[in-house]
Structures are given as structure tokens and as C-alpha cells.
Amino acid sequence: MDTIFALATAQGKAGVAVIRLSGSLSHKAAEILTGSPVPDRGMVLRTLRDSKGLRLDDGVVLSFRGPASFTGEDVVEFQIHGSLATTEAVLRCLGQYDGLRLAEPGEFTRRALENGKLDLAQVEGLADLIDAETEAQRKQAQAVLSGALGQLAESWRRKLIRAAALLEAVIDFADEEVPTDVSPEVRDLLTSVRGQLQREISGVRIAERIRTGFEVAIIGPPNAGKSTLLNALAGREAALTSEIAGTTRDVIEVRMDLGGLPVTLLDTAGLRDTGDVVEGMGIALARRRAEAADLRVFLTDDPLATGIEIRESDIHVLPKADQRKTPDGAISGVTGQGIDQLVDRIAAVLKTRSASAGIATRERHRAAMMVASDALMRAEGILESGPDLYDIASEELRTAIRALESLVGRIDVENLLDEIFASFCLGK
Ligand SMILES: Nc1nc2c(ncn2[C@@H]2O[C@H](COP(=O)(O)OP(=O)(O)OP(=O)(O)O)[C@@H](O)[C@H]2O)c(=O)[nH]1
Numbered sequence: 001m002d003t004i005f006a007l008a009t010a011q012g013k014a015g016v017a018v019i020r021l022s023g024s025l026s027h028k029a030a031e032i033l034t035g036s037p038v039p040d041r042g043m044v045l046r047t048l049r050d051s052k053g054l055r056l057d058d059g060v061v062l063s064f065r066g067p068a069s070f071t072g073e074d075v076v077e078f079q080i081h082g083s084l085a086t087t088e089a090v091l092r093c094l095g096q097y098d099g100l101r102l103a104e105p106g107e108f109t110r111r112a113l114e115n116g117k118l119d120l121a122q123v124e125g126l127a128d129l130i131d132a133e134t135e136a137q138r139k140q141a142q143a144v145l146s147g148a149l150g151q152l153a154e155s156w157r158r159k160l161i162r163a164a165a166l167l168e169a170v171i172d173f174a175d176e177e178v179p180t181d182v183s184p185e186v187r188d189l190l191t192s193v194r195g196q197l198q199r200e201i202s203g204v205r206i207a208e209r210i211r212t213g214f215e216v217a218i219i220g221p222p223n224a225g226k227s228t229l230l231n232a233l234a235g236r237e238a239a240l241t242s243e244i245a246g247t248t249r250d251v252i253e254v255r256m257d258l259g260g261l262p263v264t265l266l267d268t269a270g271l272r273d274t275g276d277v278v279e280g281m282g283i284a285l286a287r288r289r290a291e292a293a294d295l296r297v298f299l300t301d302d303p304l305a306t307g308i309e310i311r312e313s314d315i316h317v318l319p320k321a322d323q324r325k326t327p328d329g330a331i332s333g334v335t336g337q338g339i340d341q342l343v344d345r346i347a348a349v350l351k352t353r354s355a356s357a358g359i360a361t362r363e364r365h366r367a368a369m370m371v372a373s374d375a376l377m378r379a380e381g382i383l384e385s386g387p388d389l390y391d392i393a394s395e396e397l398r399t400a401i402r403a404l405e406s407l408v409g410r411i412d413v414e415n416l417l418d419e420i421f422a423s424f425c426l427g428k
């Protein structure tokens with residue numbers, strides 16, 4: 001397999017840049033580049049030179065021997081000065097060595113997966129961690145990266161393998177007297193796994209929101225001050241405002257960190273009846289986006305008049321607090337009145353919802369868990385019909401086990417059969 005290399009830090013100007021190599025030629029390449037052998041593992045300060053002996057940079061060389069490395073292969077990292085010219089020069093020089101090539105996107109992680117350093121869910125967790133912008137995203141990604149989902153799937157899998165082994169034993173004794181009725185234990189195992197699956201399945205939607213962001217739509221009649229509010233929340237002039245009703249037409253999106261949660265705020269067209277075709281298009285769009293949003297902030301004296309169905313967790317605030325005799329429950333994007341409280345309310349609603357997130361974070365996870373859960377439900381039904389149909393129930397268990405294995409990218413059926421036979425003795 002080729003030895004690969006790439007800039008591991010972001011492109012651009014920085015104090016330090018890291019160039020990483022992975023593969024059997026890593027240490028050799030470091031030796032050529034620095035003029036003397038580098039240790040198997042450890043850290044040395046060296047001068048890097050090109051093929052003509054001209055100095056490229058001074059840098060720290062970190063070395064790892066596989067399998068104790070990120071990719072599981074031999075790995076070397078150069079910490080050099082983080083200028084475009086320096087990193088380019090070193091990358092160019094590495095590209096001239098036979099057997100070395102520039103890594104494709106994600107190729108280091110791919111090798112880590114292939115070498116069993118990370119499971120598929122951990123790879124997803126790593127991708128999320130690199131994308132994380134808020135505290136909630138960081139924590140969630142860390143949980144997935146730590147392998148929590150893989151461990152949970154493994155605990156389910158063990159229980160199902162135990163259940164399958166119990167059924168297999170009965171099937172094998174088919175012509176003889178079966179010593180014990182295994183169905184209560186099998187049923188307990190299936191019910192317990194299915195309950196936990198259901199809990200994780202129901203948490204995926206929220207976990208996905210934490211990953212990709214909650215949508216919070218600001219809605220109300222024209223001139224309520226929606227765009228002014230958006231700008232106040234964003235801390236910049238993201239949307240045009242004016243005293244002319246019908247200023248906003250397109251949906252304006254602003255991403256922000258609200259109490260550690262990622263939120264996309266939506267400013268929308270003022271809702272009213274209009275003869276203006278383009279404004280009408282804006283209003284239709286506003287309604288659609290408000291329907292789909294996770295949370296709506298009604299900025300209006302009369303939420304019912306918007307024609308949008310109010311949900312329990314929606315927030316209602318009155319416009320233009322500064323122009324009211326009794327500003328209770330009102331906000332003002334102009335004076336800032338009530339804005340902090342509004343932010344707190346939005347954050348509180350989203351935090352409460354976030355609490356139901358589990359450790360499965362993606363549609364892929366949900367789909368695999370659904371397959372497993374459905375198969376278990378069918379198996380439970382089949383069990384009721386007695387030992388004659390245990391082979392069919394056992395087949396459903398295999399379907400569930402395979403689905404759980406796909407969660408972490410391990411779908412080796414041979415291995416599953418080995419384990420079934422290994423636990424065949426039923427503790428006798
Ligand atoms: N006094 C006062 N004026 C406000 C407040 N918020 C907005 N305005 C003014 O009200 C007018 C309308 O504000 P916008 O933010 O454009 O209102 P909008 O709800 O986005 O209006 P459309 O986009 O047309 O639906 C502007 O002249 C703002 O300066 C407020 O809290 N107090």
C-alpha cells in the first residue's frame with residue numbers, strides 16, 4: 001500500500017503547520033528529508049532539506065510505529081512553520097519520493113477504519129468533532145468518537161447472540177425431549193434490547209439537530225420588527241429593515257451559537273394578504289419554513305392572525321417594547337429590551353429538547369436500529385407459536401444482529417457464526 005502524506009492542519013497562515021505521513025515508507029521519507037534516521041517513536045528537532053540539500057525549514061518530527069498510531073500504520077508528523085510557502089515546499093519535496101503520494105480526502109481515517117483503530121460510528125464521530133462549532137456539538141461528537149455507540153451495539157449484539165444460541169439449542173434437540181423451556185429467557189433478552197433500541201431511535205431526530213443545527217423562525221405581520229430583531233440577535237446587519245411593510249421577501253438565515261446549541265435563525269416575510277405577486281411568494285415561503293422550523297418566535301400582538309398553528313413550545317413576544325406603556329412580554333430590537341430574556345427562553349426550550357438525544361446521531365444509525373427493532377418484534381411474535389417456528393425466529397435474530405453490526409461497519413457473518421457456536425453450551 002502506498003505511503004500517503006498531506007497537510008493535517010488547515011490551509012493558510014499559522015504559527016505551526018502539521019504534515020502527516022502514513023505507511024511503511026514514512027520513517028524512511030523522514031530520514032531522507034532530515035538527513036539521518038528518526039527514532040521508531042518519539043520526537044526530535046531536525047532541519048528539513050530538499051534533494052539538493054537546500055534548507056526547507058527547522059521542525060519537530062514526531063514518529064509512531066504501527067499499530068500504535070492513528071492509522072495503525074507507521075506514521076510520521078512534521079511540525080513546521082505554518083506559512084503557505086513552507087508547507088508547499090515540504091509537500092512538493094515529499095511528492096518527489098517514489099512510493100509516496102498525496103492522500104485523498106479522508107484517507108488517513110479510512111486506513112484507521114480498515115486497520116480496526118476506529119469503527120464506522122467513530123469515524124462519523126470524528127467527522128462531527130472536526131465540524132463541531134458549539135459546545136453541544138463537541139460533547140455529542142466526543143461521545144460518538146469515544147465508541148459509545150459501538151459499545152452499546154455490542155451489548156445488544158451479545159444479548160441477541162445469547163438468544164439465538166438458546167433457540168439453536170432447541171432446534172438441535174428437535175427430535176428429543178427439550179430439557180428446559182428457553183422462551184422466557186429469550187423473550188426477556190429481546191424485550192430488553194428492543195426497549196433500548198426504541199429509546200435510541202427516538203433520540204436520533206434531536207441528536208441530528210444538535211449535529212446540524214436547530215431552525216428557529218421569526219414570524220409575524222409586516223413591520224413588527226422581525227428583521228430588526230434578527231439583526232439584534234445576530235449582532236450585525238444581516239437583513240434589510242425599513243418602515244415599508246413588506247421589506248423582507250426571501251428567508252434570511254443567520255447561524256449562531258445559542259447557549260452552546262447550534263441555531264439557524266430565520267427572518268421571514270411579514271404575513272398578510274397581498275396583491276403583490278413577489279411578496280406573495282415570499283409569504284408562502286415564510287409559511288413553509290415556519291411549518292418546518294423546530295421552534296417559532298411569534299413577534300406580534302395577535303399570533304392567531306398569522307394563520308400558523310401554534311405549538312406548545314413556541315414562543316410569543318410582543319413587538320416594540322419601547323413604544324408600550326406596559327412592556328411586559330414585549331421586546332425591542334431597537335433598544336435591546338427583553339432580548340437577553342428571549343435568548344434565554346429559546347435556549348431553554350432547545351436545551352430541554354436536546355436532553356432526549358441519545359448517542360445515535362444519524363439517519364443511518366436510525367435506519368439500522370429500525371431494521372433490528374422490527375426484526376426483534378417479528379421474532380417475539382413468532383416465539384409465541386412455539387418451538388416449531390424457532391428456526392424462523394432465529395433467522396429474524398440474525399437479521400437484527402447483522403443490522404447492529406452494520407452500525408459499526410462490522411458485517412462479517414462468519415464471525416457471527418463462530419460466536420454463536422462458541423456460546424453454544426448454554427452454561428451447562
Ligand atoms: N420603536 C421601534 N421601532 C422598531 C422596533 N423594531 C423595528 N422597528 C422599526 O419598525 C420598522 C420595521 O422594522 P423591520 O425590522 O423592517 O420589520 P419587519 O417585521 O422585518 O418588516 P417586514 O420585513 O416588512 O415584514 C423599521 O422602521 C424599524 O426601525 C422596535 O422595537 N421599536
Ligand SMILES: [K+]
Pocket residue numbers: 222223241242243244245246247248
Ligand atoms: K419593514
Ligand SMILES: [Mg+2]
Pocket residue numbers: 226227228239240241247248267268269270
Ligand atoms: Mg423584515
